[in-house]
Amino acid sequence: MPNGSNFLHTQDSTWFTRFNKMFVYGISFVLLANTVPVSDTHAAVPASVDHFRMADTLQQQGHTEKALAELRKATTTDPDDYLNYVKMAGVLAELGRYREAISAYETSIRLDSQDPMIFFSIGALAEQLGNFEKAESAYLAGLRKNPQYVYGHKNLARVQTQLGKVNEAIPNYQKFLANYTKQYDARRDLANLLLYANREEEAAREYRRLKHEDPKRFSEHLNFARALTRSNSAELALQELQQAMLKEGDNADLLEASANAHEALGQTSSAVQKYRQALSQNPEKVEIHLKLADLHLQKKQPDQAIEAYQAYLNKKPDDTQVRHALANTYLAQKQYPKAITTYKQVLQQLATVPSPQAGMADPVQQAKTQEKVVEVTKQLAYAYQVNGSLDDAIQLYEALLKDTASKGQTPDPQIKNNLAIAYHKAGKLDKAVALYQQTLQAKPNDPALRNDLTSALMALGDKYYTEKEYLQAEKYYLHALSIAPDSNVAPRLGLANVYYILQKADSAYTPRAVEAYERVLVQDPQNVLARLYRARLNLLHREYQSALPQLQQLAVNHPKNLEVQLSLGEAYASLGDPALAALTYEKALKLDPKNIRLHLAAGDAWQQLGDFAKAQKSYEQARLLAPKNHIVLYNLGVVYQRQEKLKEAEQAYQQAFAQNNTFLEALFALATVQEKQQRFQEALGTYQQYAQKAAGQSSSSSNADYLKQAESRISLLKQKMP
Template structure:
């Protein structure tokens, strides 16, 4: 706001109004002649002669208020404000109800920066002459200076209701809205004034600032450019212009303008954050790093600066420094989800999966449906061998949106978990996951190989042979697959002869054919996950050979798989009446009992397994888990240590070692 311009316009108005009352003043003829002479001096800007002449008039006619108001105005013209106030005070004693004297005093006090007394003078005038609308402009201006923006807005609006075309008041109202953090309203008024008075409009600076604050960057840059024409070295305007260019992606212009700002004021460190952002976006990475560091020296608690510095290091593939700065950012502001995402990715890249998972979970609290976050979390769980959780997420994501990479990962996780279950001798579950993998990718040899191994363990020799052959056909150069197929065929020849001798022979050939066909139908149904049909076929087959413990084990395991524990236990017990030393029956019975939280009975089963087969590793692990559930840490540790002594699989060793660490705390 131009205070001098406001003051002079008000003085001119007061002089005009005061002149109306000259004829009413009781002034002697001689004094009046001197008054007229002083006016002539004033007209010629000879203020000192005018003052001297009025002083002579006052010596003659010292009780005339008009002479005091005149000399007060002349004192104001030459900057003698205290003398002016003294003269006005004498005038007010003579004319105590003259509102315009109070207004004149208010303007001088405003010019002197004494806003409190200026306000009081304007209010005195308001009480005397409330109809005088121009005084609302005085009150609005003084409230603006006092930062009483609400009152300023009210007074400007009152004034403009009487004088809607008043440009200066409109601009001042816009300035107040901008100062009171209402840039949208400010922009509306600036736009109207600029439209009405395009050549007279001068407040380009505040208009440009308000446009910037409302994110109208193109219009802001145009206004700021005009403002800078009059103030080419105004660093605040140049800084805002640089930021406007930056937000418009006019990076070259922004760079040039930033550089000009820093030429004017190299110590303007607060702006270096935005400057560093610009340099980073322009791939001037080393310069950006230098600017971020300089900024952070002055503002060491700025989380955004650390994060953005981390992003530059990330672009440079410096994961360690990126991670360091993301951690610093997180320590300053733990609520920023972008920082959490970056930390998760850095730790993931570093193969620190525990911390990666931590930050993925933190980010997912804010964005629980973020596809990319969920996919990366699944990859992390996969890398941590938490196959069940990773598979669940992969499947959920693929239901929402097909993704070839995720489908490949789901296949790999299903196969890995299948082998994990195979190592744990949970053959029924292993078969399910290998089947899933085959459904996902019919050309994945390792899935067929695992499926064959699991079926061999379950006694499904026909299915096992078919899938060993399939694995070899898909990967003919795989030595392990070829050796396994050869060994299976050799073992199967010997076993077939001995099994045939042990099995009670059916009475007629038709029965043998029926038994074999039922077993084959049951195996096919099991492979297709038609478990009820498989049970039906296997049950009918057992009718022909009641001592067929292999088929009974298949039936029991399917019931276990389906969660029908009562039926599963019934068949495991039948097997044990046939063969009281069946390791598989005791072990699987123990698993069912443990799932029912009947830990004491399950422990007896696992102990029997170890008595029959001391090298059966998973029995030790299961005993450890059962005792852990019974809160018997000492016994649990004993069996976990025994398991660790015979287990060869590194993944399972990692699992059990984690359990040991937790129990030993």
């Protein structure tokens, strides 16, 4: 009887892991999202939900055993909540405790859940344990609830084969293949089962399909070949040739004819072999090299095709057509320097064609030659372009367009488009935009041209955005939107980002930024940047309760996006929860331990919590990464001062002010540290220096407060002086 080790191919060892994870994350997390509120952190919820949430967090952090312990608490607290058992089953499966996982799934079924995917999970776990009877029962139960889940039929067929239920397995494979016709392994298994069941005609049909799908692997079914139809004229030809070879020997003509027959049958390897034998018999049959080149290209063996072309050209170096084919092969294989050299050789050969004025050439042939020159020049220009030799490409494209214009001919739109692309890549964006617009006028409905023009306009907008010329950037983003208002979110997103920057200084831009991000989300609801910066707008305008659920959802969907994690931490901090903020930053730092902003933010959060040692550690990490950053140095001074490390604080403040002598907060803080060390003369001088500099700066409420304090300290210190 067939079994998994000797009749069917053994399943991939990673299959179960992938299958199980689908259920762990697909069932547990989805059900959690649908049943547990996440936006209201102060709502009263059952204790079991807290355990569930903690388990979810621990599992994501890789603490699977701890997650399991929390889930056991959840099931003890609320033994009637099936969701706890679904989650527990997933965790147990992840730990390799499959029997316990099955038990947990079965408990969830008894309590409430009738999700067919749970039955399929039980089947997968039972199959992993070698309990094929239980796996079959589970798969059947799942299919009764969801008969449209075609992979369930494949899984059921597999375990039925293990159980020897061939006639039951066959229709399940057929149902699966009715939906997935290109599943080679499943079709091979079905063919094997049909043959085992003595249903040879059906088996033959399946083997024939397998042969058509992958002729190279048909040798696996050689012992079944009698069931397939093979007779055709090429085979008869081979028989005749074999008889002739018995009589005449392996001469080059017979070998070449045999190769032709093999080629007609699709037996390319045999054809190549016979062609090579023919060449060894008669090296002067140079045309065979071209046949070999064609065969190698069919077999996707470009290196061998190139060797065949070169062998031919060694014998016939003046064959321009073959040299051109060689150049095209180099280009297709991205061997751009060789393609460039070979195209140049082709052009040199074409230039030797006699001119009609000399009375030595047919004008019609000369016209064809000129067409060939233009074709090869275009290809040479393109080879330069993809090789990064943009100036050479631009020169050739411009020469082609100039020649066309001098003859009063319509310019080739492909040349204009390629030139525009070359301009674009070379950073000549204004020229690229102008040329794209010209080509678009000729083909206004060409989506590719519209995309290229939009891309160039976007590049100009991005250029000005990077240079902080935001109004210029706005102009080009708006132009890009006018070309493709609905097909591309990038221009609208660029425009939204411009308004986001501008609204920081001018609140009149805030509604524009909001509208732009909202319109991006209408086109692309899952656009991460638009969702993130829409939430950040809420943060900037202190709409924390609106921002928080958006950022929490983004963090779940994009846990490795540092901007999302940073913004979520800011939201927690703004809502007065520095502990969650600190944990969020620390989690993000595991992804990018060299992110200065995250270290600074984490330090601020720890400082808010009063954990100055951890704050110091965060700021010191930031200083290692940016030793001259005055903000980092100042914050480090603050946390030193709070820990009474006055000498270290003084040094940090001095360094901060040395890096930026307009950063007067550092100077004021330095004076306070000097005063605290009872170095009153130095403190007085520093306060006076601060007051002098602050008086010359723009007034603000914070500056005014600091200045008032400095003047008060100066007055008091003068009284202490002898």
